[in-house]
Amino acid sequence: MTLTINAPRLWNNLMQIANIGGTPDGGCDRQALTDTDLSGRELFIDWCVQVGLKISYDAVGNMFARLDGQDNSLSPIVLGSHLDTQPTGGKYDGILGVLAGLEVVRCIREAGIKPNRPVEIANWMNEEGARFAPAMMGSGVYAGMLDLAQVRDAADKEGITVGQELDRHGYSGFADPTGKDIHAYLELHIEQGPVLEQTEKTIGVVTGAQGIRWYDVSIRGQEVHAGPFPMGMRRDPVAALPEIIAGVLEIGRTDEHARATIGQIDTCPGSRNVVPGQIEMSIDLRHPDEAVLTSMNERLEAILASVMDDHKGLKFDLNQIWHSPVVDFDAKLVKAVLNGALEHGCSHLNIISGAGHDALMVARKAPTTMIFIPCKDGLSHNPAESATPEHVGAGANVLLSATLELLN
Amino acid sequence: MTLTINAPRLWNNLMQIANIGGTPDGGCDRQALTDTDLSGRELFIDWCVQVGLKISYDAVGNMFARLDGQDNSLSPIVLGSHLDTQPTGGKYDGILGVLAGLEVVRCIREAGIKPNRPVEIANWMNEEGARFAPAMMGSGVYAGMLDLAQVRDAADKEGITVGQELDRHGYSGFADPTGKDIHAYLELHIEQGPVLEQTEKTIGVVTGAQGIRWYDVSIRGQEVHAGPFPMGMRRDPVAALPEIIAGVLEIGRTDEHARATIGQIDTCPGSRNVVPGQIEMSIDLRHPDEAVLTSMNERLEAILASVMDDHKGLKFDLNQIWHSPVVDFDAKLVKAVLNGALEHGCSHLNIISGAGHDALMVARKAPTTMIFIPCKDGLSHNPAESATPEHVGAGANVLLSATLELLN
Structure with a gap:
């Protein structure tokens, strides 16, 4: 029997968190390490704690919600993305990857599956780079592509630094981000391009990045x-x-x-x-x-x-x-995503990522891939960013299937 | 015998008036209707009065210095240009045409010539358009291309209007600028382009404007x-x-x-x-x-x-x-300039004006032409604007010859 996620629950979560920093035009303004970002994180933590996940942080403010496995000495499978947005962002960019990860973990628990290794949901700090440059900051420090000390000095336009905000929110004392060990990383994301919509495919099997x-x-x-x-x-x-x-x-x-x-x-x-x-x-x-x-x-x-x-x-x-340089995603993970699309009867297309994603950083240290779903008119970084409940549900189902395959 | 101007006297006048509003880099800042512009006008009036010329004004601040002719009921031949400069202007743009006109009139007097009709020197108000837009303001009102009432409302960046300045300097009560009758208008000017310098010609016989x-x-x-x-x-x-x-x-x-x-x-x-x-x-x-x-x-x-x-x-x-639209200069006047170049043995070239000049406005009401001399590297509206004493003298000699031909 094919396990499926609870699509309405995931959709409701997406709509609910969109109210935090929600803008009158239907968009979201939840820039990294602001009080609004913190409120978004707290709502996410509430949901995680409700299903018994353990929350942890690292010194750059990345956060992880963990479902224990049978052998907790094994490195985790990580599902994730980011909860921060552009100042005129939408409801899906990043948020979908985190909340779909949570939905996958809920399903695993509800199905009574005890995974052989831990499964974690990652919320990487400041993917957008809107308040503090550069983008993909938290995942970049994890991957060793950015230096924590330098990143702490990055200031927003009011002169407030990343370091000051990490101190204020109590993240600075946590572990060195580069110490984390990841078995496999999967990120579900809207395409931010027009290819899936125009070719009428539901799932983009992302094979790498330009x-x-x-x-x-x-x-x-x-x-x-x-x-x-x-x-x-x-x-x-x-x-x-x-x-x-x-x-x-x-x-x-x-x-x-x-x-x-x-x-x-x-x-x-x-x-x-x-x-x-x-x-x-x-x-x-x-x-x-x-x-x-x-x-x-x-x-x-x-x-x-x-x-x-x-x-x-x-x-x-x-x-x-x-x-x-070009990023080639892990062949075994790409195959797991393809199998997931087949299992759920989703039309699919091999696709290349053209935008920046946390996955491109993580891929430098751990086996990684991504799953894309269509977004309306290829539009992103815009309050009009839009994805359908059907595509969101399909993407999360493929993420679930791929995760289960990797757990076996 | 060919009459020639006093080249060192003209050159000295050019250098002397350049001290009024002179800038440390050798340029000039004498913007229209400022106190500095007025000081320049006063020095010019002193020189005119010394040779017995009569000064008059019109209601837009154009000024005329008149050498009476045998029949003062005849309309004058007018030689001129403008004494105002760009904020980072040079020593020659405009000033040459006014002071060469004065030098021509001096020569006519010193030679004991009693012209059949009056000869006037014109200093048109605000040719540059730097302080008040548009450019060619005084000559534009004379030509009926600009409206005096509208021009009076033009304000500089501090909100001071042309009308306020005309009132302050006492010009507003003078005659309607459009009433002036001009028999022929001649303007000597630096080329503000590279053609004469690069073709090694001394005199540009200007046949019209683009x-x-x-x-x-x-x-x-x-x-x-x-x-x-x-x-x-x-x-x-x-x-x-x-x-x-x-x-x-x-x-x-x-x-x-x-x-x-x-x-x-x-x-x-x-x-x-x-x-x-x-x-x-x-x-x-x-x-x-x-x-x-x-x-x-x-x-x-x-x-x-x-x-x-x-x-x-x-x-x-x-x-x-x-x-x-295209401006075609008066054929008889163009011929007089060519004859002047031939008389003084100056190399010459037919040329088209590519920049704005008072002559382009005057040409709409009266027979008009221009004489160009080379300027270094074609540079103008720049403190580095430069012309040689030889070219300045040659240009004034051609202006003298053409004036004498038109008086016959």
Whole structure:
């Protein structure tokens, strides 16, 4: 018999916690380590304690709710995500992964299953990075990608630091976050993209995450008056844009998984009757295969070299300012998610994560995967963020199945 | 015998008036109707009175210094420009045209010439538009292009109006500016462009001024995350830029007189990992032939129509926000300037004005032309604005010759 979660209970929990920091437009403002975030945590703790889970914390404010196993010396299976939101966030981003984890644990208890190892629900501190940068802070410290001392110095715009808030809430004395041992990590999340909705699939079997390379491009020419200066005497950086833009977007068509985005173009001084002296632009390249991403980088360098050749009067700088390598999720866990989708008769699609998630940090230390469900119009970080009760229930059922498979 | 001006005297006058509002970096700050502007006017009046000229004003603060002719019922030949500067202005822009006019009149007197009609020097109020917008204010009111009552309401950033300043300085009671009758108007000016310097010519014989069309272009797509959104599902306004930019710059290569400038490109929201939802850009098209400018406008409309066809997922707006028609200078006056360059053995070039000048306003009511001399690196509106004593002297000699020809 296939065990299923209590879908209405999970949905009611999602709606109930959304009232904490709820905004008139139906969104949520529960930024990390605020009093509102603490109220959200307390409600979650209440629910956990009601089913007999043990709550623990680490020194960066990550929290874990534990269902003991038959052998508590074994490392736990962890289900989780984050309860913090953007200032204009929605009801699902992060929250779904935590509350679905709780629902899975409830079902395991109610079914009378005594797991061989502990099962925990994780609420990672400050995934959003809205109040304190960078994002994925708690999971980043756990994974050793961020340093606790540095993270404690991060300040919000009013000058309050993470360290002050951790002290105020009593988290600072807890264990070193990097000491935690995780057997397997599973995170259910809304897709934050349009693919599942547009292909009418219920479950995204997430096989990994894109590698990302960020670049700054600077083009310097000569700032002159739009009237007197003949075209032939100009050193107009705008003239180099068509070749760069067309080339970059073409890199984005390398294959169906490639992405290329020019999010910022700034013309300086930005006056309508002045030929710009300088242009600054951003380039974001992504691919789930590190070798392909490397070749995309090489194509970008070749394009810039060619543009420089064609525009000898201009000066160019291409600086890669960030490189986040590809993350491949654990094959055994990915298979467990696929089996869960099959077991519950859910339509499904292999998919790549394009946004940042705690799972991308956790994956650096522990076997990890994610489950995606559709969200309306691919919209997220927005009060209009929306998912259906059917998809939420399906995602939690797949999480339950995968957890049970991993417990066997 | 060819009459010549006293070049060192003119140069000394230029350097002397530059001390009024002089800035430590060698520039000038003598904004319209300030006490500093008034001090500059007073020094100029002193010089005029020393050679027996009569000073008059109109109700917008334009001032005229008059050398009587044999028949004072005839309308005057007017030589002029403006004594006001940008806040970070130079020593030559405008000032040269006024002081060279004074030098020409001095020479006429010293040569014992009694002109058949009056010769006047004009100092037009607020050409720069730096303290009060718009620019070319005094000459604009004279030409009937601006309304005196509206101009009086223009306020500087401290809320002081042109009307208050005209009252304070005692100009408001003088004659209606539009009543003035001008037989011919000649303005000597630095080029504010690079053509004369780069072609090594001393005199620009200015045949007219560019017509200008200004446009706002708006491209609207869909703001989505740079990671999850597949390229094929995006409506990215950046994708339309190569075709628009390349097309606009190609319009600028219609012929050697055409100009096309994209001075502003704004990506909204302008975040490096967000596909812009919207792009706003400016387009500035110029040509000295109105028919060609019209055809450039048609080409721009055709480019936009083609881009719209190629990008059906995007919404485009093309709005012409300003059209300043071509100005053709008076053929007889242009010929007089050419003859002057020939008489003084100056290398010369026919040239089109690409910047705004009082002469462009005056030309709408009276026969008008301009004389350009080179300025270093085409630089203006800058403390580093620079012209050589040789070029200043040559320009004033050509102004003298042209004036004498027009008096015959």
